Amino acid sequence: MNAYFRCINGCETYPLNEVIYQCKKCGDLLEVVHDVDSLKGKSAEYWRNTFRERRAGYKFPYTSGIWNKKEWVNPLMDDKYIVSLGEGYNPLTPIPAIANELGLSNLWIKHCGNTHTGSFKDLGMTVLVSMVNQMIHKDKKNIKAIACASTGDTSAALSSYGSYAGIPTIVFLPHNKISIAQLVQPISNGSIVLALETDFDGCMKVVQEVTKDNTIYLANSMNSLRIEGQKVVGIETIEQLDYNVPDYFIIPGGNLGNVSALGNGILMMKELGLINKVPRIVLAQAENANPLYLSYKKDFKEFKPVQAKKTLASAIQIGNPVSRDKAIKTLKVFNGIVEQASEQELADASAKYDRYGMFTCPHTGVALAVMEKLVKDGRIEKGSSVVVISTAHGLKFANTKALYHENKLDGLVSKYANTPIVLEPDPEKVRKVLYEKIK
Amino acid sequence: MNAYFRCINGCETYPLNEVIYQCKKCGDLLEVVHDVDSLKGKSAEYWRNTFRERRAGYKFPYTSGIWNKKEWVNPLMDDKYIVSLGEGYNPLTPIPAIANELGLSNLWIKHCGNTHTGSFKDLGMTVLVSMVNQMIHKDKKNIKAIACASTGDTSAALSSYGSYAGIPTIVFLPHNKISIAQLVQPISNGSIVLALETDFDGCMKVVQEVTKDNTIYLANSMNSLRIEGQKVVGIETIEQLDYNVPDYFIIPGGNLGNVSALGNGILMMKELGLINKVPRIVLAQAENANPLYLSYKKDFKEFKPVQAKKTLASAIQIGNPVSRDKAIKTLKVFNGIVEQASEQELADASAKYDRYGMFTCPHTGVALAVMEKLVKDGRIEKGSSVVVISTAHGLKFANTKALYHENKLDGLVSKYANTPIVLEPDPEKVRKVLYEKIK
Numbered sequence: 001m002n003a004y005f006r007c008i009n010g011c012e013t014y015p016l017n018e019v020i021y022q023c024k025k026c027g028d029l030l031e032v033v034h035d036v037d038s039l040k041g042k043s044a045e046y047w048r049n050t051f052r053e054r055r056a057g058y059k060f061p062y063t064s065g066i067w068n069k070k071e072w073v074n075p076l077m078d079d080k081y082i083v084s085l086g087e088g089y090n091p092l093t094p095i096p097a098i099a100n101e102l103g104l105s106n107l108w109i110k111h112c113g114n115t116h117t118g119s120f121k122d123l124g125m126t127v128l129v130s131m132v133n134q135m136i137h138k139d140k141k142n143i144k145a146i147a148c149a150s151t152g153d154t155s156a157a158l159s160s161y162g163s164y165a166g167i168p169t170i171v172f173l174p175h176n177k178i179s180i181a182q183l184v185q186p187i188s189n190g191s192i193v194l195a196l197e198t199d200f201d202g203c204m205k206v207v208q209e210v211t212k213d214n215t216i217y218l219a220n221s222m223n224s225l226r227i228e229g230q231k232v233v234g235i236e237t238i239e240q241l242d243y244n245v246p247d248y249f250i251i252p253g254g255n256l257g258n259v260s261a262l263g264n265g266i267l268m269m270k271e272l273g274l275i276n277k278v279p280r281i282v283l284a285q286a287e288n289a290n291p292l293y294l295s296y297k298k299d300f301k302e303f304k305p306v307q308a309k310k311t312l313a314s315a316i317q318i319g320n321p322v323s324r325d326k327a328i329k330t331l332k333v334f335n336g337i338v339e340q341a342s343e344q345e346l347a348d349a350s351a352k353y354d355r356y357g358m359f360t361c362p363h364t365g366v367a368l369a370v371m372e373k374l375v376k377d378g379r380i381e382k383g384s385s386v387v388v389i390s391t392a393h394g395l396k397f398a399n400t401k402a403l404y405h406e407n408k409l410d411g412l413v414s415k416y417a418n419t420p421i422v423l424e425p426d427p428e429k430v431r432k433v434l435y436e437k438i439k
Numbered sequence: 440m441n442a443y444f445r446c447i448n449g450c451e452t453y454p455l456n457e458v459i460y461q462c463k464k465c466g467d468l469l470e471v472v473h474d475v476d477s478l479k480g481k482s483a484e485y486w487r488n489t490f491r492e493r494r495a496g497y498k499f500p501y502t503s504g505i506w507n508k509k510e511w512v513n514p515l516m517d518d519k520y521i522v523s524l525g526e527g528y529n530p531l532t533p534i535p536a537i538a539n540e541l542g543l544s545n546l547w548i549k550h551c552g553n554t555h556t557g558s559f560k561d562l563g564m565t566v567l568v569s570m571v572n573q574m575i576h577k578d579k580k581n582i583k584a585i586a587c588a589s590t591g592d593t594s595a596a597l598s599s600y601g602s603y604a605g606i607p608t609i610v611f612l613p614h615n616k617i618s619i620a621q622l623v624q625p626i627s628n629g630s631i632v633l634a635l636e637t638d639f640d641g642c643m644k645v646v647q648e649v650t651k652d653n654t655i656y657l658a659n660s661m662n663s664l665r666i667e668g669q670k671v672v673g674i675e676t677i678e679q680l681d682y683n684v685p686d687y688f689i690i691p692g693g694n695l696g697n698v699s700a701l702g703n704g705i706l707m708m709k710e711l712g713l714i715n716k717v718p719r720i721v722l723a724q725a726e727n728a729n730p731l732y733l734s735y736k737k738d739f740k741e742f743k744p745v746q747a748k749k750t751l752a753s754a755i756q757i758g759n760p761v762s763r764d765k766a767i768k769t770l771k772v773f774n775g776i777v778e779q780a781s782e783q784e785l786a787d788a789s790a791k792y793d794r795y796g797m798f799t800c801p802h803t804g805v806a807l808a809v810m811e812k813l814v815k816d817g818r819i820e821k822g823s824s825v826v827v828i829s830t831a832h833g834l835k836f837a838n839t840k841a842l843y844h845e846n847k848l849d850g851l852v853s854k855y856a857n858t859p860i861v862l863e864p865d866p867e868k869v870r871k872v873l874y875e876k877i878k
Contacts (some may be wrong), residue, residue, distance in 0.1 A: 056495035058679045063530065084531025085796065086550065089504065093525060097605060109875070111525065114554060118834050119796065144877045164796025166536060168877045178859050180841045186703035187844050187857050188793040192876050198864035208864040210873070223593045240497045354627040357524065357603025359556065394627070395557050405626050418626050420617050425637035427648040434649070436585050437631050438607045 001075035002035040005224065008326065014342045017075055017135045019143070019214040021222045027322070031224050032074075036271055039071060044273035051239060055089070065089035065236055066126050068282040071268045072268055073228045074127055081134035083165040085116040087126050091239045092387070095356055101115060102375045106246070109353075111235050113361060113393035117185060119315075120258070121157035123233060124226025129161040131225055132217050136167065145170050145192075146217045147357040149200075149207055151177055152315050153392060156185035158219050163189040163231060170216065172196060174203045204309040221255050221322045230258055231265030237387055238266070240274060245277050247384040250371045252391060253283045253318025253338075256327035262389070263330035279387075281334040282380075283327065284370035287342045289318055292327060296338035300328045312400055312409070313346060315392065318405040337379060341369035344412050347404055351416035355399075359394030441474040444663065447764065454573045455515055458582070458653040460661045464538050466761070471513075472664050475710055478510060485711035490678060494528070504528035504675055505668045511707055512548035512667045513566055520573035522604040524555040524564050530714075530808045531679045531826070533793055541814045545685070545824040548792075551677050552800060552832035556624060556799050558592035558754075559697070559830045562672065563665025568600040570664055571656050575606065584609050584631075585656045588646055590616055591754050592831060595624035597658050602628040609655065611635060613642045660761045670704030670786060676826055677705070677714060684714050686823040689721045689810045691802040691830060692731060693755025695766035698722050701828070702769035709731055718826075720773040721819075722766065723809035725750040726781045728757055731766060735777035739767045751839055752785055752801040753849070754831065776818060780808035783851050788844055790855035793840075798833030 005014040007023035008031050014020050016032065018366055023030060042050075051069060054062035061067035063077050065088015070077065091111045092304075099107035112120035128146075135141040146162050147170035148154055155171045161251050162169035175195040182294075186193060195267055196203045219226075253259050259281060269275045285293045289308035308319035321327070331338065341349070349372065350365030360368070367388045374380040394401065398407075407414045423429055444453040446462035453459050455471065462469060482487075490508060493501035500506035500518050506526015509516065530550045538546035561818055567585075574580040585601050586609035594610045598614050601608035610625050614634035622627035625632060635642050650657055658665075677684055684705075692698050698720060708714045724732045728747035734740075747758035760766070770777065779789070788811065789804030799807070806827045813819040833840065839848075846853045861870055 052495045056491045058494075059680070063679075085532060086553070089528060091525025091555070111555070114525070114553065114555060116530070117548070118832070145873070160796050160798065162796075163794055170873065173859075175861055180845055180859075181837065183859070184837045184841045184844070185798060187859075188798060188840050189796060190855075190857055192873065193857070193859040194869060194872070195709065195859045195861045196864045196869075197861065201866050206866055206869055207866050210869050216873075219766075222458065230812060240502075242497070245441075277597040351627065355602055355629040357598065357599050357601075357628060359627060386611050393557070393832075393834060394643045395832060398620065402623045405623070406619055416629075418629055418632070419636045420612075420626070420632040422614055422634045424459070425635045425641050425645050427645055428643055430633060430635075430649050433633070434584070434609065434631065434655075 001038045001071050003032055003075055005030040006033045006116055016059040016074065016131065016141050017141070019141070019217055021218060021220070027226065029213055029222060029326070030381050031226050031326070034072065034268070039272055047272060047274060048243070060084070065128060066123055066144050068230050068234060069232055071302045074131065074234065079129055081130060081137060083129045083133050083161050084126050085122065085160065085164060087115055087122040088236065090236065090375050091194045095353070097356055098353070102372065103382040104375065104386055105383045106133050106405055108356065108387045109364070110233060110387055110389050112233055112389060112391050117153070117156045118396050119153035119154045119157065120230065120233070122230035125157035125161045125219070127229035127329055128219055128223060128225040129167065131163055132167065133165045142215055143217050144168065144215045147172060147207065147211060149173060149203060151182050154219070155183070155191070159186035159189035160193040165193070168192065170194065172207050174198060174201055183305065221257060227257055227261040227264065229267070230261035233340070233389060234262045234265040235269055238269060242350040243273050243275055246387045247283055247385045248280050248380055249389065250282045250367045250386065252283055252313065252316055252367045253327065253369060254289065254318040254321065255322040256292065256321040258391070259283050260323060260326035260330040263334055278334060281331060281336045282370060282374065283295060283323045283331060283336060283338045284367040285338065285340045286313040286346060286366050287340040289316060291319060291321065292324060293338045293340045295328070299322070300332070305329070312343060313366050316363055316366065337374065339373055341366045341371040341373070345369040346357060347409060347417045347422070349413055351404055355416060361392035361394055362400060363392060364388065364390040440477045442471055442514055443474045444469040455513065455570065456578050458580070458656060459572035468661060468663065468765070469662035470765070473511065478711055484711060485634040486711060487682070503565060505562055508671055508674060510676070512671065513570065514572060514778055516569055517577060520569060520576060521699065522568045522572050522600050523565050524561065524600065524603060526554055526561040529553055529675065529678055534792070537792070541776055541811065542821040543814065543825055547826045548797065548803070549672060549826055549828050551672055551828060551830050556592070556595045557832035557835050558596065559669065559672070560592045560596035561625050563659070564600045566597035566603055567658055567662060567664040568597070568606065569751050572604045572606065578672070580637065581606065581654055582656050583654045585658050586611060586650065587658045588612060588642060590621045593658070594622070594630070598628035598713050598878070602630070607631065609633065609828055610647050611642055613637060613639050639692055660696060666700040666703065666772055668694055669700035670707070672828060673701045673704040677708060682714055684716050685718050685826045686797065687721055687825045688718050688828065689806045689825065690828040691752065691755055691806045692722045692724055693728065693757040693760065695731065695760040695762040697830070699762060699765035699769040702773055706772070707789035717773060720770060720775045721809060721813065722770060722775060722777045723806040724777065724779045725752040725755055725785060725805050726779040727769065728755060729779045730758060730760065731763060732777045732779045734767070734805060739771070746753045751782060752805050754773070755802055755805065776813065777810055778809040779806045780812070784808040786848060786851055787854045790843055790853065794855060798834050799829060800831035801839060802831060803829040
């Protein structure tokens with residue numbers, strides 16, 4: 001079983017252990033391609049049973065939900081070089097109360113933020129760091145460190161997996177983007193954090209220059225290895241549903257890598273005979289950073305980057321998404337929809353679902369708001385089964401939630417604000433308040 | 440298969456679905472007792488295979504690592520009333536680099552903070568809320584809400600599971616203990632948060648009075664139902680090690696419920712023939728809140744509560760632990776050790792292990808510091824296999840970590856502080872810095 005990099009335009013292929021991020025001919029992105037004929041040599045039943053037995057066995061590397069599907073993710077890995085922090089096997093939580101309210105047959109949230117570093121990035125980072133670990137220790141490549149230029153979830157995942165593997169990690173940032181609070185994960189993991197006295201473009205120029213000799217591996221959004229881990233989210237979800245494909249997946253999108261990952265995993269299941277239908281995919285954008293939504297409104301006939309405005313959904317605050325062509329291709333295959341949510345809508349959706357036991361990140365709020373919008377206007381039909389992908393743990397957004405409940409989010413009115421009630425320590429008065437509040 | 444409450448002194452027994460927290464005769468704590476003879480009716484192999492098959496199957500309620508072991512946890516539950524957020528199945532992560540450094544054969548961290556609400560409390564809260572849910576909907580008991588008097592992990596877990604089940608939750612607190620930031624989880628989940636204009640003792644008096652008619656169920660530290668879920672941590676860990684019992688478990692302790700939970704689960708495995716030896720258990724306390732350590736130094740012949748001083752390990756900042764008798768009993772059975780860690784030691788241990796990919800809470804720092812202390816003085820022998828229980832996700836302590844790395848923790852010197860490096864955007868200068876830092 002083989003896998004390799006291929007230009008998304010089909011120009012050339014490269015080995016998976018080569019330090020390369022773009023096509024040498026046309027400069028466009030690469031994607032990982034698998035030897036599907038070889039995978040088809042095994043029956044669908046073989047794959048289903050293999051995934052099942054691996055999950056039961058608790059044996060490394062199948063303690064990872066990602067490496068559970070190793071041959072579909074990266075068959076070239078020697079187990080001894082796999083770098084895993086127990087990622088994957090994420091809970092798929094039904095919300096029956098809201099399914100009833102909306103007239104859906106089923107509504108689930110897939111908790112991809114319930115991970116070691118608190119976001120779905122772990123699912124892909126295990127693949128990248130494992131590959132680099134093998135490139136260093138088995139292939140004897142001269143790679144000294146892995147770098148990224150990110151304040152967010154990517155830098156947290158990279159620093160955790162890199163330091164766990166004993167590989168130095170570097171975070172490059174414009175100096176005015178540095179705050180210890182935002183960078184507490186890479187800082188804690190011992191990442192070399194470089195605050196460059198320039199702006200973002202200036203910073204990227206330095207990164208290109210410093211990494212051109214290939215001794216520093218770039219874990220940026222152009223690298224397609226991480227997609228191979230992220231694609232497990234759809235495979236695992238459908239497995240958890242006993243191979244009953246839901247009608248809709250709703251996924252938030254910013255840089256647009258995750259939606260094509262979702263699609264690729266599901267297509268692999270179909271190609272290998274584990275399922276015989278595919279869901280529709282809904283890509284949910286924040287209105288303040290909605291270039292794909294605008295393109296969708298024109299049937300994807302044109303795409304114009306936008307200047308992203310500030311959004312609470314910080315991880316998807318992207319005006320010029322790197323993976324837009326991959327995303328558009330996926331959405332066409334999956335009869336997709338792109339819809340958007342305003343700041344008010346995403347904040348209220350996030351808070352509404354928290355009342356039902358969740359602790360949602362703002363990106364999940366975007367996806368939930370969009371989902372409700374589509375149910376209400378009938379584009380998601382009554383009786384549908386819907387899975388919403390939650391991409392980060394709410395604990396990463398505790399401050400935002402506190403501000404919401406204090407009604408301190410600029411320009412927003414917190415519809416679901418909950419505040420403490422101050423009372424004298426009088427049991428009678430306390431009982432009175434409680435019996436008013438509890439139906 | 441049966442289970443019931445029994446006074447820890449053996450006075451009386453009560454049904455599990457009775458609203459009761461203390462023995463009616465002697466006033467002491469209760470514990471849940473299982474009909475072990477009935478459980479012994481099945482072979483050890485039956486249990487091992489059953490746990491394994493349930494894990495493989497992805498079928499509710501075995502999507503929960505806790506309910507995976509349902510007959511050992513609460514056999515009286517109808518599946519339809521189980522309230523689960525996918526708790527359990529927590530990663531057991533090896534740290535080979537530090538095992539080598541310390542001369543241990545193996546070192547693992549059991550990540551009980553990798554959960555829906557970010558702490559190990561989820562493991563027990565599913566049991567309590569499920570039982571109350573069944574008491575309301577099946578047994579038709581007149582219970583209107585579940586309450587606690589806690590700012591910490593307990594209130595977060597209660598509010599999440601309660602709101603998921605549609606059961607109102609109440610948090611009672613002294614008014615000067617209210618901060619939205621600390622309470623953001625219960626606030627977000629829609630808990631009724633009552634800020635009483637009195638101190639902690641005054642607050643507890645009101646709680647007793649308001650709950651005495653049993654229409655509000657108390658989820659406080661006296662309630663022993665949660666222990667039944669928490670005890671799965673040891674069972675699951677040993678299962679993950681293919682039933683090879685490690686030499687030592689290290690667990691942080693404050694109110695001391697969790698250590699007896701750990702012990703009870705392991706004893707159940709032994710009694711039912713799944714293992715034939717037990718580990719030693721080390722209880723790790725913060726020096727600033729160390730009443731059990733002081734008692735251990737006198738061979739547990741006496742126990743004196745202390746006035747707990749402020750500690751970064753806030754969840755174990757307890758001077759008069761409720762479950763001390765249970766803990767002492769467990770530690771005697773498991774040839775236990777109690778050791779303590781200073782603020783400096785716990786902060787540095789927390790930061791040290793973060794350099795190896797972890798993102799530890801301060802309580803894990805206490806356990807890690809104590810573990811290293813015992814290895815260094817030989818009380819944990821070279822070549823031992825050690826499991827450290829991590830009780831919360833580091834994301835709950837991001838502020839503390841930021842302060843550590845800014846060297847702003849009062850009275851402490853941050854040995855492992857990591858700070859951003861400010862540089863001109865000059866590739867040569869950047870390369871120079873990088874090659875100094877990367878061996």
